[in-house]
Structures are given as C-alpha cells and as structure tokens.
Amino acid sequence: MAEPGWDSWLATRATVRQRRGLQREDTAAAGLFDLSSNDYLGLSGHRDIRQAAAQAALDYGAGASASRVAAGTLPVHRELEAGLCDYAQRQAALVFSSGYTANLGVLAALGGPGSLFILDAHAHASLIDGARLSGAEVATAAHNDLADFTRLLEANCSAQRPKPRVLLVVESVYSVFGDAAPLPGLAALCAEFGALLLVDEAHSLAATGQGSAVLAAGLAGHGRVVSTATLSKALGSQGGAVLMGGPGAVALRDHLVNTARTFIFDTALSPAAAAGALAALRLAGPQRRGALAENALLIRDQLQAHPAVAGHVEAGAGAVLSVKMPSAGAATRAAETLAAQGISVACFRPPSVPDGISRIRLTAHAHHGHPELSAAVHAVARAIIQEDS
Ligand SMILES: Cc1ncc(COP(=O)(O)O)c(C=O)c1O
Numbered sequence: 001m002a003e004p005g006w007d008s009w010l011a012t013r014a015t016v017r018q019r020r021g022l023q024r025e026d027t028a029a030a031g032l033f034d035l036s037s038n039d040y041l042g043l044s045g046h047r048d049i050r051q052a053a054a055q056a057a058l059d060y061g062a063g064a065s066a067s068r069v070a071a072g073t074l075p076v077h078r079e080l081e082a083g084l085c086d087y088a089q090r091q092a093a094l095v096f097s098s099g100y101t102a103n104l105g106v107l108a109a110l111g112g113p114g115s116l117f118i119l120d121a122h123a124h125a126s127l128i129d130g131a132r133l134s135g136a137e138v139a140t141a142a143h144n145d146l147a148d149f150t151r152l153l154e155a156n157c158s159a160q161r162p163k164p165r166v167l168l169v170v171e172s173v174y175s176v177f178g179d180a181a182p183l184p185g186l187a188a189l190c191a192e193f194g195a196l197l198l199v200d201e202a203h204s205l206a207a208t209g210q211g212s213a214v215l216a217a218g219l220a221g222h223g224r225v226v227s228t229a230t231l232s233k234a235l236g237s238q239g240g241a242v243l244m245g246g247p248g249a250v251a252l253r254d255h256l257v258n259t260a261r262t263f264i265f266d267t268a269l270s271p272a273a274a275a276g277a278l279a280a281l282r283l284a285g286p287q288r289r290g291a292l293a294e295n296a297l298l299i300r301d302q303l304q305a306h307p308a309v310a311g312h313v314e315a316g317a318g319a320v321l322s323v324k325m326p327s328a329g330a331a332t333r334a335a336e337t338l339a340a341q342g343i344s345v346a347c348f349r350p351p352s353v354p355d356g357i358s359r360i361r362l363t364a365h366a367h368h369g370h371p372e373l374s375a376a377v378h379a380v381a382r383a384i385i386q387e388d389s
Contacts, residue, residue: 021329021358022349032344033376035299035362040207040319041280041288042367043236049279053237056275064268069257072268080269080278084241087281088205088212088227089220091249094242094256097269099202099230100126102240104133105260106198106228107169111136115165118152120144120181122174122354127200131169141168143177143354146185153193166195172213172227173203176348176359178316183217190224199227201243206234206284207292208318214243223248234284234292237276239269288366292319296364299377306381308388319364322348323384324357330387331358337383343376360384 017023043049056076066072081093096102103126111117111134119131121143131138139156142148149168157166168190170181183199190197197219204213205227212220212227219225223246231239244252256263296319303323304310314322325331328349335347346361353359362380 020350021327021332023332032339032342033372034344034365035376035380036344036346037365038203038233038363039236040234040292040363040365041236041284042365043234043280043283043288046236046280046283048283049236049276052279053272053276056271060271062272063270066268067264067266068268069264074268074271074274076271076274076278077268080274081241083278083281084229084243087284088201088229088243089215090227090243090245091221092244092253094253094260094263095231095269095274096240096242096260096263097266098238099200099228099232099240101262101266102228102230102242103127103200104130105262106226106242106256107131107136107167108134108262109256109260110134110165110167110196110198115167116156117167117169118149118156119169120171122171122177123169124171124175124200124202125352127169127171127198136167143174144179144182146182146189149186149189153189153195157193166193167198168195169198169200171200171202173208173316173318173320175203175320176322176353176361177314178203178318178320178322178361179314180213180317183213183219187217187219187222187225195224197225199225201227201229202233203318203320205229206280206289209289209293211284211286211289214245219245221245226252231273231277231280235277235280237280238273239277292364292366295319295366295368295370295373296321298370298373299362299364302374302377303381306385308385309381312384312388321362321364323360323362323380325360325384326358326388328358331360334360334383334387337386338380341379341383343379345380 064072084093107130115136117131117136118139121140139152210216214227227243229241231237303313312324331347338345348359
C-alpha cells in the first residue's frame, strides 16, 4: 500500500492514466518505418547537416556557454538568422533554443496589462502556455472560425471597451488535425481591427509548397504578421525562431532581445544545432518539398480508398494526416499493432487533442519510396479497421 502524500498521489495518477488508456511511454522508435517523426524532409541524418553540426561543435564547443545577451551570441547565430530571413523572405529573425521557448518568449514579451490574445481553440500547448505566462487577457476562438474571431474582436474592441493591443494566435498547419489556418482572412481582420497576427509555422516552415505558409499567403512583408518556427522538424536540427516582416521588424526584434525572458534567461542555441539548421536551409528546396507533398497526397488518397477508414481521415493541408479513433485505448492498440509490424505512427490522446477525440497521426516524409510507403499505409488502414470493427 502506497504511503500517503507524494507517493500515493503519484500512484493514483498512474492508475487513472492506465484506466483511461492515457499512459505514455518514451520508448525508442529507431528502426521502425517512420510515419510519426517531424523529420519531414529526412534531413536530420543528412551528411551535410551532420558535417556542419560537427564542424560547429569543433569550432565553437558543444554548447554556447551563455545567454545570447551575455556572452552566448556566436557568428553562427547571426548567419542562421540571416539565412532564415532569406528563406522565408522576412526582414528580421531571432533564434531561440527551441520552438517552445520561441513561443513562450514572444507571447510573454507582447503581453501584459492592456493586451488581449485571441487563441485558436486548437493552438499548440506552447502557445497556450505562452499566453498564460504573458499576463494578457486571453480569449479562445472556435477552431479556424473567422466569424468567431470577428465576434471576439468586435466584442473586445468596441468604443466602450477599447483594447489597444490585440494579438490573434494561430498555427499555419495544425499539429494534431493537419489542417491550415485561413491566413489571408485573419490578416484582413488584423488590418481592420489594428491587431497583430502570430502564426506558428512549426509544421509549414520548409514543409509546405513555398517553404512558408506566411510567404505563400503573400504576408511575408506584412508588418502585422509575426511568425514563429521550429528548427527541429523539417529542418532536421533543434531550436526555434521568431520571424518578422515589414517596417517595424527591427524594432520588434529589439523588443524581444530586451524583454523575451526565454531569450534572456536561457543559454543560447547550441552552435551545432544552429549550424545544422543553417545547412538544412540550403537543402530544403522545392524538390524535397515537392516530394513531401506528393507523399502526403499518396497517404491521404490510399487511406481514403478504404471505405471503412475514409470517414475518419481529416483532410490535411501539409504533411500531417490525422485519423479519428473511437477511443484512446483503440488509438493506443492500433499504434502498438503497427509498431509490432515495424511501423511507427503517433498516437494522440487527451490532453494532447484539443477536442478530446483520440487520433492516430501520420506524417509524410520526402525520402520515402512509393512502394514501401504504400505497403505501410495499407498496414495502417488494416490496423484502424481492426480497432473500428
Ligand atoms: C505547433 C508547434 N509549435 C511549437 C512546437 C515546439 O517546437 P520545439 O519542438 O522546437 O520546441 C511544436 C513541436 O512539438 C509544435 O508542434
């Protein structure tokens, strides 16, 4: 029998997790056919990136040794920021130690009394946490619902209740559903209400057609559109960034350098990760992105060809494809069945699913050959059907 206090509390939490089918494991997926990682372009193991990372570690050391505002800024950080600006056609960039800290940093730096953040209901945990930390008033709009964003703007920006600083917070491609935010409509709303738009490009930078959803929407030079990105997904490295455009970009970057706590009070991005991401930018061109889009389409088409599965497949906009499962237990069992067959898929269950519906999530990869990918998708369909029957 567990002791009262911490031990019994931990034991109770574990029992509840097990009973609800929510137990997570940090088991290694190495060696499995990869339909779960975010290494969309297969760059993390690319020779050029390994070499760039290794060379930077030799040149600068294993770590950056200090915060960027102490002694931690290295030439490779500046080169990476210039490279990101070129790649995404933005005017200024600031690199953080992860995508998570980039989101926390920028949101907290833009918050405080007098600001209102309107988050999409499916915003990533790092955006929610950043909003909570920021001290801003926080409202939630229904997922991808422009009318609901408009309603909240109208309710909060009336003459009786003026809000000087409003920020809309969305993901370009949603990490769980794989669908895209209506960026042009959101940017138009921002122009109408004098708001800023924060777009988390974690699943679109280097992973969608033009390399950036903000760029593809014609918003890269827009001063009211700020993006965040991770260097840990399509760029195959580690780290995060805030990207800014328009005439106010330099002032905003300066504000972040001076106020973003996860920039100031965090050791700078490791030189190896920075150099790896920089090398990845050179490799993440239209050819690899085109192969990724083709494989994402193949996965979607093949799953939808199974009548018993088609109704569960969300129509993804990027490389993320989400399949609804009847329960958390069914999602877990399907993922386990597939792992036993040598295929790795992600299993999303509460609290990672904003709508409480458990899912299997498949991610496409540019480097998969069509025959092996088809065979794996066929196995996925069988596992889903088995759990659904
Ligand atoms: C939408 C989104 N934002 C931010 C992050 C955090 O990025 P990182 O893993 O680089 O911290 C992730 C990664 O899981 C994500 O999916």
